[in-house]
Amino acid sequence: MVGQAQTPQGAAPRRGRPRDADTDRRILTAGLELLRAGGPRAVTVEAVADSSGVAKTTIYRRYADRHELLRAALVRAIGEPGQPPDADPGEKIRWALNQTWQQMSDVLGPGGLAAIIGDTDRRFTDGFRRILLPYTDALVALIEADVAAGKLGSDFDADAAVSLMVGAYLGELLRRGTVDAEFTDQCIQLMLVAMTAGRK
Known part of the structure; x- marks a missing residue:
């Protein structure tokens, strides 16, 4: 094909340069800070580039658009729930509840929470729910096991x-x-x- 580089038969395809971890960190940290301060609509490629000092072309090589970048920032910040402590029901619930509430306070911040409560960006709200699901599912599983x-x-x-519990956090806030x-x-x-x- 004209204009397309050909790979010699039998040769392994050439890989691009590996991603620089520090560049990834700067991009995602900037995205999260913009979310916390101004909500999901504040997270644009231009704003992330200005805040992180990373060129827009570099950001676009990693993320197709602002939504993909924002999702990556949330996944990096939230991670996966750890193992619950071997303790009584109250302490296990405290552990799981603190993890869940932390995602809303530390990860979303005022800007992200306002967007969730106001449902101002449905794509962001749905994405955050999916990312938060392992934490709420872990809390449900802990209660069901007890x-x-x-x-x-028995009928709880x-x-x-x-x-x-999730609503209690939002109500108190x-x-x-x-x-x-x-x-x-x-x-x-x-x-x-x-x-x-009703405990037996």
Whole structure:
């Protein structure tokens, strides 16, 4: 084909230069900082280039558009949930709840949270839900395991409890502007009262 480089028969195709880890870090860190401050719409390739000092051409070689870049920044920041502690139900729930709430506070920040609550960017909201799912699923699984083991009420709805816990964070944030450790303790204690009702 005219204008296209040919690879000699039997030769391994040439690979591009490996990505520079520091460049990736700068791009994704800038994307996350823009999200926290101004929401997903603030994360443009131009803004990331200005903030990170990385050329737009370099960013476009890695990410097709702002949405792909933003998703990569969220995945890098959130990671995967770790292993729960071998502890009583209250401590396990605290562990999982703190991880889930951390994603909303530390990763999204005010800008990202405002976009989620206002549903101002449906593609971003749906993407964040998918990334957060392993954390909420882990919390559901912890509760269900303790129900099966007889440590919690036999008819307790784990999925509804997790929705209440996530909602409690957003409710406290709207009322107070911050969520402190004392509220976490209060929330867990209230949930444990409901969780242990009907325990055999």
